[in-house]
Structure formats: structure tokens, C-alpha cells
Amino acid sequence: MKIAVDAMGGDFAPLEIVLGSIEAIRENPHMEVVLVGDEQQIFTILKENNEQKNPRITVHHASEVIGMDEHPAQALRKKKDASVVVATALVKDKQCDAVIAPGSTGAAVAAALFGLGRIKGIDRPTIATPIPTVNGVTVMLDSGANANSKPKHLVQGALMGSEYAKLLLGKANPTVGLLSIGEEASKGNEVVLATYPFLKKLKTISFYGNVEGRDIPKGTVDVVVCDGFVGNVVLKFAEGLVTAVTQLVKDGIMAGGIFAKLGALLVKPAIKKIGKRLDHTENGGAPLLGVNGVFIICHGSSKAKEIKTAINIAGDLVDRKIIEHIQKTIEVEGAFKYEYDE
């Protein structure tokens, strides 16, 4: 198992990316990583950590980096030697089994799409993000790859999300919900209303029906399917809400005097466990499903722990043959043969 890691992507690259890769290697005796990016910088970090001679760590030089604020398609055209492009090419050329891409999500999606191509029957790849819930984890997709999803994209998302949830959650028949503004089939926007009957016809998924916003944290279903604009807004809203509430609680405790402060100290261990559950770094990135290869997108603010988890997840998805599973479900459903309203 050999994972190509874009060591230059994200706010804390290359240090945290390299450290996370080292951790993953140390934990998994059968794992190899190829660190793609500025040879010298990466080598310095490896040396500082006494890993410069580890045969399971290779450095693959790439002279360019795509920044967080660059226009994805333009950057991709200009920077042929960008680390994320080179890492993707290693999978395309079968030198590696999966890509880890922290940094710009748009650039990652574009690099994956151009570098690996799509699975037959999939029109657009989709980002599947695991979200912690009251009773476990719900996979939400699309969380940002497509801002103008049509019914066929949501149907394909449902098929891919279900396959991913089988592997991630170990459930034989994960339930799939369609995100809407009411439980009834008659509630929703035009795209959701048009998607519902197609999802009902699918043979390989367990379609639950419509779910609402509140069902995501409640964990009503295993997979929530939605348009990428909606998914992205929800994810970022959740991030902001957690930050805001944490800040308010801190302020409240500071203003609450000595007893409140003592109380906070006593409650801390219990709260910390919850924080750990809600911490997105625990989930280590989100796979881009629908491209011809295992490709994990990590948050731009990824640190070592998230990278390590992402590498583990990538290894797992390769081992369990996620691509083959998706190919098979698409074949069984003949999803691309549905007559969609365009």
C-alpha cells in the first residue's frame, strides 16, 4: 500500500503534513508514503525527525504549489508541476494507490478530475464528509464539489454515498436520506422533488425518504444526499456555530466568577470527550467519490493528526476496493440510463 501525499497543501504545510505522514508510517508497518513537494523542505523535516532513511518514505519533487486563493482551473493550467497534480499523476500511473490532498478543495477536485477521470456512469464526482452525530457518524454528500446539482448527480451521489457508508460504518444496508425542507415527498425545491422518485426506484440502496436539517446532527440516517452548495453552507455553518458557542461559553464562565471557573475545571474532562467526537480532525478528511482512484480531500487547516487519519482511511478504502464497489453498483443500477430532466 503506497499513498501519495501532497505535502505542500494547506495552511500548515509542509511541516504538519510530513509529521502526519510519519505518524501514519510508524503506526502501520505495511504502509508506504510518497511525499510530493519541495524536496529540500520535506527532507529537512524528515531529517529533524530521524526518518530521512526510512525505506517506506519517499520524497517526490514538485516545484509548484497551488495556493488556497487561486482559481482552480486557471492554476491547474498554469502550474503543471503543482504538488497536487504530481501526486495525482502517481496514482494515475499506478505508482501509488491513493492521494491525500490538503489545501484548496477546488484545486483538489480539478486535479482529481483531470488526472484520474471519472468512473463510468458518474457525471460529477462528489465530496463525502463524515459528520459526527448523537449516535455515531452520518456521511453527508455532496459537501462542496458541485454547486448546481441536477437529479442525476444526486442519484449518483446516493449510490456512491451508500457504498462508502458500507465500508466506513460497516453496515450492510446503510439508510440514505434526501435533504429537504419537509419529510413528505411533496416538500422540497425543484431538484429535490425531481430526484425523489429516482431514489425510490434504486435497487442497491435503502432509501429512507426526505430528511430535514435537524436530522443530520440527530443521526436519523447513515447517508444524507444534497447539492454541494447546500452541503458546503451547512458544513461551514456548523464550524462557525461550534466556534461561536465555545467562545460564548468561555466568556460566560470568565464572567461567572470563581465558582463558575471551578465548575468549568470539574466539567472539563467530560466536555473534552465530546469535543473530541465533534472534532473534524478526528475524521481525517473526506473522500472525493466518483473519480477513478482513491482521493481524500483534507481541510485547509489540517494538522498532523488529520493527515494521519486521512492516510489510514485512504488505505482502508483501497483495501476494501471502494472503486470496484462503486463501479458494480452503477452497473447494477444502470443509473446512467435513467431519463433525467436536464
Place this chain on the structure above:
Amino acid sequence: MKIAVDAMGGDFAPLEIVLGSIEAIRENPHMEVVLVGDEQQIFTILKENNEQKNPRITVHHASEVIGMDEHPAQALRKKKDASVVVATALVKDKQCDAVIAPGSTGAAVAAALFGLGRIKGIDRPTIATPIPTVNGVTVMLDSGANANSKPKHLVQGALMGSEYAKLLLGKANPTVGLLSIGEEASKGNEVVLATYPFLKKLKTISFYGNVEGRDIPKGTVDVVVCDGFVGNVVLKFAEGLVTAVTQLVKDGIMAGGIFAKLGALLVKPAIKKIGKRLDHTENGGAPLLGVNGVFIICHGSSKAKEIKTAINIAGDLVDRKIIEHIQKTIEVEGAFKYEYDE
């Protein structure tokens, strides 16, 4: 000032609705309410509270109620004497100044639209929900009236939201953000991309540019404009997330032993204050902007406190002439003359 209250709407009607109305009357010596619904039930509650002879409380009989799960348009056609319809007619006929509508949001929007009509230049009314943030309140609209907004609807929403925020927040130039998936004007779905240049041209609002999901709880802008499908998903997601985190914290504390429990007790007063800020009942409903009359939609789970607050807000909006302000801004902008992509 006379407010028509649909006393039969929502999960706790008529008891909580009547109690909230009584509280509002007791607090405001210049306020009158007309309780619309089942005469006998309402009268019993008034009697139990010694308010059956209060000259500022009138009961207006309506023999029907639209349930939470009924199809709005169909229910409206069938139930001519539904409490929400009768309450709306009282405003239409100038017997009352505003409507308070707890219960089914869809039925409320339909009743307002058919009963009051639209303000000239407004194509679709929009629900404006005040959301508590780190530093105050942000108005989000549309939070559920239109599931398929076009650019002109978002533009009209921006104009109305800005006028509402001026009154609610007391700011001369509230900032207005367009909800998207990136800060740059080039980020968004088709509708958002098409809306941006129109918002930039407006003379009467202070357009901030795009905002992201995380900017809502952060309070980056005073008004967030979005499609009703997206707004509704976000609101319900927030509700679910707050419930889920509260549950997790409780469970964590219960499992955390005696010290955690003691700590929780000590922290409680500080936390309670925050809970109060985030509590949607403190905000007492959301105005439906764009119809020809003040119309406040309350949550289906509304209790007395929320109804009282909603009545106060309604009185305030009537006093400050929100309808005239919206009419004026529409005239100044000539918003309906824009050439929109349909």
C-alpha cells in the same frame, strides 16, 4: 394598536397562545389583541386567568384550524373559516394592524399571500429570521417561504431585509451579505452568481459581498440573503445541532462522576445566560416580509413567551411603518425594472 392572533395555531394552542397574548396585554397598556379561533376554548382559558372581561381582549370565532401536516394550498381552499385565514382577513379589512401566526409555516405564508396580497414590486414574500450571533443578531432571509429563488427574489429579499434590520437592530446602514460558498464574487451556484452584480448596483443597501456559512453565527453582517431551501435547511440544522450538543454534554456529565456533576452545577448559571441568548423563543417569531401588512410567523412549538415577544415585535413594526419603508425602498431602487435572467 390591535393585533390579530391565530389562537389555534401550533402544538400548544390554544392555551399557550392565549397565555402569551394575556402577558403582552398586561405589559403594554396601549395594546389590544383579537384572539381568533374556537370561542369556547379561548373563553375558558381567559376565564381561568380572570381576563374574560378585559376590554383589550376580544375573541373572534373561527370554526376551523389548519393542521401542521396539511397541504397549505389545499387546506386554504377547503377551510374558508380557518383561524389563520380569519385573523388575516381582520388585517385586510383594517380591523387589526398585524397578524400573529403560529403553526404551519406553509399555511401561514399562503394565508398571508392570498389574504393581504404583495407589496408592489415584490414578486414573492420572504421569511426574515433573527439569528443570535456572537456579537448580537443577524437577520437571515429567506428562511423557508421560497424553495426556488431566482435572482430577483434574492434582490428583493436584500432590500426588505435591510429595511427590517434598520428597525430591528437600530442601525442606519445595516450590512447585507449574500450567502455563498466562498467570499469571492466568482464563487457560488448559478443563482448566487447571477444575483451578485444586481446587489452591487443597489443604492439603498450596504452590500458587503458574499458570506459563507460560518459567517452567520460569527455575525459578520447584519443581514444574510439566501434561497428559502438553503435558509430552512440551515435553521433546522442549527436547531438539531444545539439539541444534539446539549444531549451529548448532559450524557458526558452524567457519565463523568461526582466531580463532573458538581462542576455542572457550578457552571449552570453562566451557561443558562448563553442558553437564553440562543433560545429562539427569545426572538419571538419571524416576519413575513413583502405582503401588504405586518405578519409574524411563529414556530409550531411556540409557547406563551414566544407569542408575547411576537406581539411586541408586531406592534413595533406597525409603529415604525415597516410596510411604508419597504414600499419606499422599492420605489427608489425600481428593483422590479431590473432585467433579470429568468
